[in-house]
Amino acid sequence: MTGTALARVVGPVSTFADTHWGRTPLLSRAADLGGPDGFTGLLSAAAVDELLSRRGLRTPFLRVAQQGSVLPAGRFTGGGGAGAEIADQVIDEQVMRLYADGATLVLQGLHRIWPPLIDFAGELGTELNRPLQVNAYLTPPASQGFATHYDTHDVFVLQVDGRKRWCIHPPVLPDPLERQAWGGRADEVAATARGEPALDVVLEPGDALYLPRGWLHSARALGGRSLHLTVGIRGLTRYALVEELLALAVADPRLRAGLPYGLDPGDPEAIGKELTETVTALRDWLTTADPAEVAARLRDRSWTAARPAPISPLAQLDFAAALTPADRIVVRPGLHRELAAAGDEQAEGEDQVVLRLPGRALRFPSYCEPAIRMALDGEAHAVGELPLADDDDRLVLARRLLTEGLVVASR
Template identity: 75%
Template sequence: MTIEVPGGHRPALARIVKIEQDKFAAAHWGRAPLLCRAADPAGFTDLLSPDAVDELLSRRGLRTPFLRVAQEGKVLPAARFTGSGGAGAEISDQVVDEEAMRLYAGGATLVLQGLHRIWPPLIDYARELGAELRRPLQVNAYLTPPASQGFSTHYDTHDVFVLQVDGTKRWRIHEPVLADPLEKQPWGGRADEVGATAQGEPALDVVLEPGDALYLPRGWLHSAQAQGARSLHLTFGVRALTRYAIVEELLAMAAQDARLRATLPFGLDVGEPDAIEPELTETVEALRDWLAGTAPAEVAERLAARDWPSARPEPVAPLRQLDFADALGPADTITVRGGLRWRIAEDGADQVVLRLTGRTLRFPAYCAAALRQALGGEPTRVGDLLLDDDADRLVLARRLLREALVVPA
C-alpha cells in the first residue's frame, strides 16, 4: 500500500509549487520547468541555514560521500578535504573542516549530499514531499562562493526541485538534447551536444532569490552561477519510474515462455539481416502472444519490489519504541509509521500475509481487519482494535511496535 494523502491535501508540495497542483501535474510534471517566486520572507531556512551548514561541516563527523567538492566543473578528490577521525574513530575519510573551508574560500562549491538521511528538518520534509509525490527523494545542498560556478552545463536523469535558501544564483536553462533520459543515459555521453546547445539562447534565464523554487524535469540542460554573494540552495532529486521500467520487468517475466527461450537455428549468421529476419518475426509474434496474457498484478508486484526499497519510512526511536511496547495498555494510541509501504494478502483460510519492503510477516486470518485498521493512516486506540478481547489486541499491537510498523501516536 502506498501512502494516501488525506483529502488530496498536499502541504509539502504546495509550499514549493505555487500553482494549482492539477495544473502543475498536467502542464509541468515531467514536461516543462516551473519557477515559483517566494511567498514567505523566511524562505527555506527552517530546512537548512548557513548556521546549519557550519554545524554539519564542523560538528557532525561527516564522511564521504556526504560531502563532495567541485571547482571549475570538476569534482575534487576526497583526499583533498578528508582525513583521520582521530582517537576512537578508526576511519580515514572524515571531513576536515578547515580543509573544506580553504577550498570554499578558494572558489570551490561544497555539495552536502544525502541530507534526507542526516539533517532532521530535511529528513521530515523529504519524507512528506516524497509521500505526496509517491516517489523516493534525495536531497543535496550546494554552497557556492560569490560569482562562482561549481558545474558546467549538464542535465540530470531525475527531476529536481531547486529551493534557494541564501544569496542569489543565476540559472540558465536550455531544452533537452535527449528527452526523458534514463539513468543509464547520463549527459556525459552527449557532452558535445550539451555544449553546443548551451551556447544558444536559453529557454529560461532567471536569478533565484531566497524563498524561490524552481522545478526542472529530467533532461533539461542547466547551469547555475552565484551572483554578488555566496549562494546556498537545496536540490530535491525525484527518481523517475518510467514506462521503460515496465518494459524491463515484462522482459524479465518473458523468460517463463518456452518459445522465447528457444535456441536459434544451428549455424545461423546473426550478422546477416536476411538470415535473422524469420527468427525476428517469430520472436516478435511469440512476445506479442505472451504479452497479451500478462496479468497487471504480477507486473505491479515486480514494480513494487523495484520501487519500494528506494524510500525509507520515518525514523523510529528504538528505546522509546520498546519502552512504549513494554508498558502498552488498551488506552494507548498507535499509528502507522510514516512512509511505510505494505500490502495484505490472504494465505489460505488460516493466515494473512503482510508484504513489506524486503520482508514478509504472517498473522492469523482473524487479525486482517485489525491490521488494516492499525496501518490505515489514522491514530488508533489499542483498545479499539478490531479483535475480540484486549489480550489479543495487546499481543498484536506489541508485535506491530516491535516490528517497527506502528509508532506511538
C-alpha cells in the same frame, strides 16, 4: 512554511500537476510560497557549518567540485582521530580552504542525515508517491560549480541563501532514462547551451524552480555565496514497464529457445528470420501478460528505493513494554505495505494473512486481519479499539506491530 510539502515549493498543486509535472519548468517566487525565509528552516549556513565540523560526516555525503570537475575525496577527508579510526571523515579546515579557493560544496543524501530535511523529504515523497533525494549546493561568490548539464530525474531547486542565476535550455534528449546521462551527449549539450535560453532567471532566497528531467541547466552565484537545495525525484517510466515485462517473458519457452546451430550473429539476413519469429513470439506472450505480476515487480522496485519515517528504537521499545489499551498508535509515516487477505493465494493458507513489506513479509493469524487493517489505515486508534476478542489479544498484536516498526505512538 505552511501547507503541504509540495505546495510549499510549487504553490497551487493542481496547476503544477496539470501543466508542469514532467513537461515544462516552473519558477515560483518567494512571495507566492511564504516569503524569503521559506526554506531556512530546512537548512541554513549554520547548519552547513555543523554538518561539516561536528557530525563526523563521511563520503559520499560530501562532494567537492572545482572548475567543473569533482575533486578526489582524499583532498578533503582523512582519519577521525582517537576513538574514531575511520579513514574518510570530512576534515573541516581542508574543506574551508577549498571553498575559499572557489570550490563548490555538495552535501549529499541530506534526506537521511539532517532532521528537518528527513521530515520534509518524507512528506514530499509520500505526497508524490515517489522516492527522492535531497542535496545541498554551497557555491562561493561569483562561482559556478558545474557546466551546463541535465539530470535524469526531475528536480526542485529551493534557494535558501544568496542569489543564483540559472540558465535553462530545452532538452537535447527528452525524458532521458538513468542510463542516458548527459556525458554521452556532451557535444549536443554544449552546442545547445550556446543558444538562447528558454529561461534566464535569478533565484532569490525563498524562490523555487522545478525542472523536468532532461532540461539543460547551469547556475552561477551572484554577489555573495549561494546556498540552495536540490530535491531529486526518481521517476517511474513506461520503460520500467517494458523492463518488467521482459523479465517476466522468461516464462515463454519460445523466447528461451536457442538460435540455430552455426548462426552468424553478424549476418542481417539470418538474424532477420530469427528476429521475425522472436517478435511474433514476444507479441503473442505480451497479450497474456498479467497486470498483477507486473505491478508486484514494480512494487518491489519502488518500495526498496525509499525508507519510511525514522523511529526512535529505545523510545519505541519502552512504549511497547508499557503499552495499555488506552494508548494510541498510528501507522509509521511512509511505510509501504500490502496485506493479503485470508483465502488470497498470496496469503499461502486460509488460516493466516501475510503483510508484505519492503524486503520481507510477516504472517499473522487470519482473525487478526480486521485489526491489522485498522491499525494501518492511517488514522490514530487506541489499542483498546482494535477489533479483537479481548485486551490481551489487542496488546499482543499492537506490541508486535510496534516492535516490527510498523506503527508508532500517536501523541
